[in-house]
Amino acid sequence: MNELVFTEEDYLSLLHRLSDDKFESCAILTTSIVPKHRSARMLVQQIQIAPPDAYRKRNTSAAILEPAFIVPIAKAARKNGNGLVFVHTHPWELGVPSFSAIDSQGEKLLQEFLGKRDVAGPNAALLFGKEHCRARLLGTDTEINVLTVGATRQVVFDSSSQKHVRQVHDRQVRLLGAEAQNRLGRMVVGVVGVGGTGSIIVQQLAHLGIENFVLVDHDLVEGTNLNRLVGAQPSDVGTPKVNIAERQVKLIAPHAQVTAIQGSVLDSDAAHSLVGVDFIFCCTDTQASRAVVNQLAYQYLIPCIDMGVSITSGDGAIQRISGRVQLLSPGHACLTCQDLLDSNIVRQEFMTTEQRAQDPYFIGEGEPQPAVISLNSTMSSLAITMFLAVVAELPSKARQLNYDAMIGRVRSSSATRYPTCVVCSRYGALGRGKEWRLPVRIVVDDNISK
Numbered sequence: 001m002n003e004l005v006f007t008e009e010d011y012l013s014l015l016h017r018l019s020d021d022k023f024e025s026c027a028i029l030t031t032s033i034v035p036k037h038r039s040a041r042m043l044v045q046q047i048q049i050a051p052p053d054a055y056r057k058r059n060t061s062a063a064i065l066e067p068a069f070i071v072p073i074a075k076a077a078r079k080n081g082n083g084l085v086f087v088h089t090h091p092w093e094l095g096v097p098s099f100s101a102i103d104s105q106g107e108k109l110l111q112e113f114l115g116k117r118d119v120a121g122p123n124a125a126l127l128f129g130k131e132h133c134r135a136r137l138l139g140t141d142t143e144i145n146v147l148t149v150g151a152t153r154q155v156v157f158d159s160s161s162q163k164h165v166r167q168v169h170d171r172q173v174r175l176l177g178a179e180a181q182n183r184l185g186r187m188v189v190g191v192v193g194v195g196g197t198g199s200i201i202v203q204q205l206a207h208l209g210i211e212n213f214v215l216v217d218h219d220l221v222e223g224t225n226l227n228r229l230v231g232a233q234p235s236d237v238g239t240p241k242v243n244i245a246e247r248q249v250k251l252i253a254p255h256a257q258v259t260a261i262q263g264s265v266l267d268s269d270a271a272h273s274l275v276g277v278d279f280i281f282c283c284t285d286t287q288a289s290r291a292v293v294n295q296l297a298y299q300y301l302i303p304c305i306d307m308g309v310s311i312t313s314g315d316g317a318i319q320r321i322s323g324r325v326q327l328l329s330p331g332h333a334c335l336t337c338q339d340l341l342d343s344n345i346v347r348q349e350f351m352t353t354e355q356r357a358q359d360p361y362f363i364g365e366g367e368p369q370p371a372v373i374s375l376n377s378t379m380s381s382l383a384i385t386m387f388l389a390v391v392a393e394l395p396s397k398a399r400q401l402n403y404d405a406m407i408g409r410v411r412s413s414s415a416t417r418y419p420t421c422v423v424c425s426r427y428g429a430l431g432r433g434k435e436w437r438l439p440v441r442i443v444v445d446d447n448i449s450k
């Protein structure tokens with residue numbers, strides 16, 4: 001399914017700037033194209049509203065742009081390998097608007113014009129009525145979904161006719177509604193790290209009705225994991241954790257599709273296997289993998305929930321038992337804004353064992369951290385409820401939660417965005433798609449990484 005993806009902020013700004021009660025209005029969007037299972041995801045990067053002098057003709061039922069407005073935008077798109085979206089309004093049309101015969105004619109000419117200029121796209125047309133929108137591939141009848149991502153992930157135009165809901169989900173449909181349940185079934189969810197917290201996330205997602213998974217973890221099950229690895233049994237020691245997670249999903253939802261990748265998200269291939277998913281859970285315990293997923297989420301406009309549990313002890317006593325769950329999504333501060341990533345630790349975690357042995361600043365792996373299933377379950381459940389609030393309109397506002405087990409308190413908080421952040425702002429990776437490099441290792445040989 002082709003998709004046009006906006007940040008919530010951009011979408012609202014576009015709506016606001018195009019609002020004119022009388023005349024039709026136009027804009028051109030520049031998109032970064034991400035290939036996705038025989039279709040494409042178009043990430044809106046830039047919005048150019050047509051100024052009054054850019055119209056050749058403009059009245060209550062038509063709007064035609066001057067080529068002088070389109071040509072430089074098309075040239076830039078060709079140079080950067082971007083796609084274009086031609087936006088116009090039907091300010092009088094109620095309900096979901098329909099493209100007119102004149103729209104179709106105009107689009108065919110535009111598509112021809114772009115073809116001659118090598119703007120390969122895919123290019124699209126987006127139409128706003130008074131209340132709703134509709135989109136399609138330029139000059140065709142192939143409709144495309146329109147999504148916004150921010151505090152929520154909303155499908156503002158859903159071109160799918162598939163509305164099936166399974167009987168097993170009856171009780172939660174009473175909470176979420178059939179439409180949201182159906183949307184859950186069509187989402188692809190990535191889980192990075194399927195250990196202590198990730199295995200619980202996977203189990204809950206399968207029960208919720210998620211039917212498409214991409215699971216990434218390079219670890220094998222160890223004997224000391226069995227106190228908390230949901231779905232694992234003693235005979236699984238030595239088996240890849242992703243296989244255990246896949247088995248767990250299939251036990252609950254035999255029809256589910258699982259792509260199990262036994263690899264590290266620090267490596268290019270595993271990281272790029274996530275660029276086509278609709279949502280990510282970051283359940284890893286290293287800063288380097290968090291750094292990769294943090295950037296991937298903003299760069300590809302994929303909402304992500306990052307979570308962690310921490311138990312600190314000293315002087316023979318437990319000092320602190322805490323947990324954190326937070327949404328990484330456009331409009332919300334990323335981990336870099338919040339200084340949650342230590343660049344020296346990230347650098348060391350990217351090293352191979354040999355490189356680490358030679359690094360004068362490496363202070364050693366340290367003792368294994370304590371880990372308890374009840375704390376993992378608490379944080380995982382908070383994360384899943386937040387997920388439902390983001391994608392299924394569950395009425396819950398919290399997008400960052402801090403748990404203090406010693407006091408017995410869960411507190412909602414929010415962090416301030418750094419306006420020119422290198423990850424989550426338009427000055428950084430936000431919405432750049434494959435135009436920017438992810439901070440990953442590229443394997444050039446079986447034994448050599450760079």
Ligand SMILES: [Zn+2]
Nearest residue numbers: 088090100103
């Ligand atoms: Zn029209």
Ligand SMILES: [Zn+2]
Nearest residue numbers: 334337421424
């Ligand atoms: Zn940031």
